Structure formats: structure tokens, C-alpha cells
Amino acid sequence: MVRVLRRSLLALVATAGLAACTSEKPPKEEKKTTTPAGTSEFEFNRGGDRALPTKVWLPTADGARPLIYFSHGLTSQPDDYAELLTAWQAAGFVVAAPKYPHTWNQAPAYNADDIVNQPADAQHVITEVLKALPGRIDPDRIAAAGHSAGAITTIGLFSGSRDERLKAGVLIAGRQMPQPAPFTGTPSPLLFVQGKLDETVTYEQAYGAYNEVTWPKGFLEIPQGNHLPHRDQPAVVAATTTDFWRWALDGDETAKQRLPQDASSAGTAALTSTF
Template sequence: MSRRVTPALLASAVLLAGLAGCSADTPPGERWHAPVEPPTAAATPTPQVPAGTAPKRAFAVGVRQLKLDRDGRALPVTLWYPAAGEAGGAAKQLASAANGRFPVVMFSHGLGGRPDDYATLLTRWAAAGFVVAAPAFPHTSRGGDGNVLDVLNQPADVSYALTQVLALNAKPDEELHGRLDAERVAAAGHSAGGVTTIGLFTASRDERLDAGVVFAGTALGVGTAFAGASAPQLFVHGELDEVVDYAAGKAAYDKVPWPKAMLSLPKGDHGRALLSDGATLRVVSDTSVEFLRWSLYGDAAARKRIPTDATRGDIATFDDHL
């Protein structure tokens, strides 16, 4: 699903220089303040995924690489997936896939990051019964040229990668043959990847997406004209974010016209807690897992567990409009 960057979006993207400290391990830079945007019309709500039950057991996790290219844009994708065998431990290279059909989550890294930076979080999602596909973007990943304006091309990259990942479902010689549920798909991302994710529900709406998870993101450059079918959103943002103001993330969250929730971390920064295990990551991962179980599997019991996980240990506050 390719989409050209319009001149208006390109002009607004000049402001994306404020995301130059986007990588979670980058020293603090200038804080970005949200511009005032006019109210946007609410998208038309439609029914969510059919009711169902998420797996109750944890899975072992497999990991592999998928080499993709979109019109000369190299997009290597890391896949984490439920695997056969005993649960626990690190993801195993090229492990055999577990039996079942699993929802797909597309994950977008931050500026100067790589998919592997988020392995702890994404492995937990896969262990809970999700196939996670994370592309490394050609200009904004670590080792790229750091062209922050290219963030506006990334929603199309994600849509292309999603098409290629879902195509694995029909290949008889593919390990994930028959394992992917193309009717239950979400997008998630951190910082510049959060911009990418919001863009997939606004200016570059991908109608295949049923839900979104935005970590330390902002609508800068992609706008808040949320469009298409109702897709629940979970926002996670540190109130001490030194790169993207908490107010900027909250402003984007406030414009979401669908079921939504915001997990706020009073002592949280731009997202370093996403990169290593600890009490904050456990709250974030548990809350996001239950959100994905509810929004992709249609698991009503998971919906009831979300507020408890979100407020455990007084690490976060939770604005719940799901």
C-alpha cells in the first residue's frame, strides 16, 4: 500500500527535527511542543473483531528475519512468533511455529533504533500469542542516514511489510503457513515509530488494522484526522519525556474518536523502560498484552484485567475510555 507524501505533509514534516532525540538511548535534547490543531471530525465507528478467547498459556518464542524491499527501500523485518516447545527463556532462532492462528502486530522502532532494541517487550507479546513483525526502516534505523523527514514514508513501508507478512500464510513451504490471522491486525510503535503508527490511522489509513499502540508518540506530520473503521488505541507516555512532550502525546490521544486508553508514567522519560526488564516494563507489557488480547482476540475477560495491570504498584495512572 504505497502513498506519496503530499507537499502539505512535507512542509509540516520540517518540524520533525524535534524528534532527533527519538532513540530511547539518546541524550536529552530540545523538548517538542505540540502545535494547536483544529478539531477533527470523528471517524465512523464499526463493530470490532468478533468475540473470542485469547490463549491462556504462554508460548515459547521463535525469531527469524524476512528480507523485503519496497521500490528500492530495503526493509528487513524481524519476526517474533509463538513457537513449539516449553515457554520461557530467550527467543530461539528459526524455531518451529506453534499450532494455531495468531493475530499480527506490526511494530515500528524509534529514530536511531532497531527492532532488536525492543526484544524484551516484543518477545512477551509473541509469548502471549501474537506474531510481531518489526521492519528496520532504511533512513531512520541505527546505521541509516538519520533523515527524519523520511518518517512520513514509513506508514507506507509498514503497510507494504504487512502485505508481505500476511502472504506467508498461503505459502505451503513457509513456517508460518496457516498460522496468521489476517482479520486481526494491529500496529504499534515508539517515538518516530509512534508517529508512523498514528499515520496508519490518519493520513495513511490502512483499513486492515483493528487496533493501535502508541509509545511516546505524537501526531506531528501525520495529523489527527483519524479515519475509517473504529480501531481501539492504547497510548503510553512518560510525563517527564525529554524528547516528545507528554502534552503532545496527550493532544494526539485526545483526538482519537474510538475506544481508547492512556497509560501515563509520572516518572517516565522518553521510553528507556521499554528497552530492559524492570517494574515499569512489566506494567507496560502486561497492560499492552491485555489490550491486544481484548482488541485482537475479542477477549472480554482481558478487557476487565486491563485497569488492574495498568495501576499495579502505583507506577502509572490510567485514563480508560475503552
Template sequence: MRRRPAALVTAALLTAGLAGCSGGAAPAGRAVPGLSPQPSTPAPRVPAGHAPTESFAVGVRRLDLNRDGDRPLPVTIWYPARGAAGGTPQRSAPAATGRFPVVMFSHGLGGRPEDYQLLLSRWAAAGFVVAAPRFPHTGAGGDGNPLDVLNQPADVSYALTRVLALDTKAGDPLRGRLDAERVAAAGHSAGGVTTIGLFTAGRDERLDAGIVFAGTALGVGTGFAGAAAPQLFVHGEADEVVSYASGRAVYDAVPWPKAMLSLPKGDHGRALLGDGRALRVVADTTVEFLRWTLYGDAAAKRRLPTDAARGNLATLDDHL
């Protein structure tokens, strides 16, 4: 392992708390002790603006990366495309006109980026470029080593650098389409740990916001650092893999503007994977959060509570 030796102490907890991130039940995670709310800090740094009002068609492509020569990281990219909105993402479709914020997404243990296409393509249709690496050990087909989650924040930062470089790469279909000044990170379960790590031990100062689905801070800590970056946590209160209390404890430790979308009947993540009422609430709420944090759209922030309450499927603890 390339991480500090103290991380090895978390091995058993990571194995218990993250097993089954993409599927069946596993032992519940444990609450992180000793956390308390932190004082508020200045508002996010993205200037006021307006998100696109139209919905885009969605294109999809793949970028093959390899960090340090021994960490293959194929990245699936969903992006706003030309053409009529709606329908399934079209491979290598021409990109829509405009400059779009970038969202890095991290999958759960044993997962693949395409498992989350229903959610991620909705983000792309709303005007975001979404890049999702498949991790070498925790992705489907890997050896399933949960400790490798501790290496994944660096993977995401590397992939972000390479994705943003497409904006100036001659001949690339995304040339001139990426806004490197407006970037967020998001992830589910083991990918939620990865995302938390990008704001704590592996802080990437390019990130303006984060979304954590069913995440815990085991191995990456709660030492949130750097400029204020609003955070949205999404967690099922009936989560059978990472306990709701564990996710709530990390949320309580966030010192920046934050909100937590809680689904009283939600489990570890089926709301992210299946097209149902819960996914619509999660998708609408996360889209408005991204519109506010990456486009500076104040109207989107005002819509957040209404979207979160639709259908009485979730509650929103709003400190944004």
C-alpha cells in the same frame, strides 16, 4: 520526498521532536494545538472470543524485503513457538500450533527492532506474531533523516502485505499460522508517528487497533479515519524528547475507544528497553489490550485497570 509538499513545513519540528528517540535527551516536542475529543463511534469489529491462556515459547526469524527497489526493509519476526515457555527467543524455532493475530511494530529514530525484544517477545509469548521492519533512513546505520518518517506508514503497509502472504506460502514455517483478519500496529517515538499515520493520512483499513508509545502527530495529522480501531497511548510524563502534552493532545483527538497509560516518572522510553518494574506494567497492560482488541477477549479488557495500577507506577485514563 514522495509525500505532499505541505509535509516539508514540519521538517524543523520533526528534527526537534524526534531526535534521540532511542537514546539521549533532545528538545521537547510541542503540543498540537486545536484538538478536542471527538464523539464515540461503534465498538471494534473483532468478534468476541478468548485469548490463549498458556504462555508460548518464542521463535525469531528475519524476512528481507525491499519496497520499490530502493527501500530495504529487513523485518524481524517474533512468533509463538513449540517447546517450553520462558527463556530467550530461539532462531527459526518451529511455530506453535494455531492461528495468531499479527502486530506490526515500528522502532524509534536511530533504533533497531531488536532493541525492543524484551517487550515484543512478551507479546509473542502471549500468542501474537510480531513483525518489526528496520527502516532505511531512520533505523540504526541510516542517515537519520527524520522527514523519512512520513514515508514509513507506506513501508509498514507494504511489510504487512508481505508478512501476511507467508500464511499461504508453500513451505514457509508460518504457513497456516497467521490470522489476517486480526491485525494491529504499534510503535515508539518516530515509530509512534508512523503508527498514528497508519490511522490518519496513511490509513490501512486492515488494522483493528493501535498502540502508540511516546508518539506525536507531527507530519501525519490527527484526521483519524476508517472503521473504529481502539487505541492505547503510553507516555512518560517526564518525557524529555516528545512532551507529554503533545502525546496527550493526539490521544484527545482519537474518536474511537481509547485509553492512555501515563507513567508519572517515565521518560522517553527506557521503560520499553530495560527489564524492570515499569516494563512489566507496560507489557502486562499492552498484552491485555491486544488480547481484547485482536482476540475479542472481554475478560482481558476487564483486567486492564488492575494491570495498569500494579505497583503504583502508572495511571490509566480508560475510555475503552
């Protein structure tokens, strides 16, 4: 009888212990925040009326990748350049492009003169994108590009509003500000893309800005191109700019060697460079 009671007590204790173990909540798994390839939207704001909704194209490439910051032209928006920007994304680059508060195509208070404030907007967005995408962007490999007023904005980032984080730039139909400041700071390779028939930003204005650059530089001339050379010759512009990024941001010397061929492959453009 004593032995039976003892066995019953031991069984009770064991059962109670098992119940205690199984009733404990399992440890919580640490949540991992990942941003998949594709596009993401961010609502940045520099203060006041300077809302900067930003679209980011993320590549499938693993690890920290270079960032290309893109500025749109007057009465435009980032999606208008999707064909070119997705080509850069497919090549493994992160691309971030905001809508500028007073110059995009649905700006509630449109003001073309507001481009003088856009370099500061650009610097703010770059900072915020780095915060929003930790681990996805290499902060030592950041570049800037833009079209028309966006190219003027980009030139500002290499001159009067120099952002030393920038390692390279692409200027599509770009010129300097009306009161230009000299290119300054650490030398960074710049590639100009210009249609020779452009009447909005003339060939002479673009080449004048190019002549002011004392760093490694290139000038992709499209003889029959107008103000939208990336649409006049999309394949040429995409191939040339992509290999430029591969060289300038990834250190790919083979891509650098391909640049003249990229530019002239269709017989519709030519590259002058001191790269």
C-alpha cells in the same frame, strides 16, 4: 518334465513381476513447509532504496494468530525492543518489525524526515509478511504499534495513510505528524503509553493526539517515566499492552477487565480509558 518346466516358467514370471514392483520408485512425499516458533528474518524491499529487512517473532500457539506490526524509533532497531516484543510473542501473538531504510541506527543515509514515508513501508511489510507466513497469521486480526517516530508512523496508519486491515494500535511516546491528518476509517481501539517526564515527545503532545481520537481509547500515564516508558516500567507496560491485545484482537473480555489493575499494580502508573 513338462510339469517341471511349467513350474519354472511360473516362478520366473513371478520373480520378474516382483522385481518390476520393487524397482519402481516410491511416490514422493509432499513436502510440508512449516515455520517453527522463535524468530525468522525476511528481506523485503518496497523498491529503490527502500530495503526493509524484517524480523518476525513467532509464538508456539497453533493455528492462525493475530499479527502485531511494530515500528522502531529514530536511531533504533527492532532488537532494542526485544523484551516487550517477546512478551507479546509469549502471549501468542506474531510480531513483525522492520528496520526502516533511513531511520534505523545503522542507516547508510540517515534522514529523520523520512518518517513521512514509513506508513507506506509499513503497509508493504504487512502485505509481504502475510504472503511469507500463510496459515500462521489471521488476516482479520492485525494491529500496529510503535515507539516515538515509530508511534508517529503508527498514528499515520490510522489517519492520513489509513490501513483498514488494522484493528487496534499501541502508541508508545507518540504524537501526530507536524501536519496532522484526522483519525479516520473504521473505529479501532488505541492505547497510548506515555512518560510524563518525556522531553522528546512531551506529555502535552501525546495527550493532544489522544484527545483527537474519537474511538475507544486508553492513556497509560507513567508519572516518573521518560522517553522510554517501556524500559522505565517494563512489567507494567508489558502487562497492560498484552492484555490490551488479548482484548482487542482475541476478544478476551476478562483481559479488558484486568487493564486498570495491570496499570496500577506497581503504584507507578495509571490508566485513563473509554474502552
